[in-house]
């Protein structure tokens with residue numbers, strides 16, 4: 636279980652969360668909805684340990700996480716989190732395969748050959764096999780989105796964070812991603828998805844909305 640309580644976050648004078656609470660269980664697909672600029676990406680970044688918050692308590696399973704503890708947080712991030720970022724954060728001059736393999740470079744627990752096999756299987760499933768050797772700058776927006784999704788799964792993490800993961804997908808790839816998300820849920824992972832895409836509601840266990848600095852169901 637992943638839990639944040641009494642969460643308060645401000646950027647300079649701008650309040651984002653005030654005594655907010657967020658909870659997600661393993662095996663759940665949880666949506667994070669709400670107006671643009673309301674704090675959805677900020678919450679994902681807090682969960683990933685990329686952003687600090689002013690106060691609050693953060694637990695994963697029985698362990699309390701302290702964002703100011705860089706060593707604890709980077710271990711947690713590397714081992715537990717797959718993050719599909721809104722702008723994909725791919726490196727244009729690297730090939731699709733090199734981008735997908737990036738997380739495995741920072742993780743000594745997975746063999747390169749295992750990661751590569753998983754990359755090829757996922758690429759095959761997402762119709763990306765033909766562009767694995769292409770530089771990212773040469774592929775389409777939808778292909779970039781699928782590459783970013785595959786990269787987040789390469790280490791098989793239990794927590795998947797996704798920021799608007801379906802924006803660039805046509806209906807065929809949208810369906811593929813929905814099936815994949817459902818499968819990840821069946822495997823017992825938790826998916827936390829910030830989105831405006833109401834089509835995803837059909838596979839969600841819970842939809843949170845950010846309203847008045849709180850995160851409510």
Ligand SMILES: Nc1ncnc2c1ncn2[C@@H]1O[C@H](COP(=O)(O)OP(=O)(O)OP(=O)(O)O)[C@@H](O)[C@H]1O
Nearest residue numbers: 646649651669670671672673674675676677678829
């Ligand atoms: N590093 C920062 N410094 C100052 N303000 C920030 C920073 N990052 C985000 N903000 C502001 O905080 C608010 C919440 O941003 P956030 O990106 O979390 O919203 P969002 O709900 O994900 O929006 P969108 O749906 O448009 O992606 C916005 O008003 C944004 O401008």
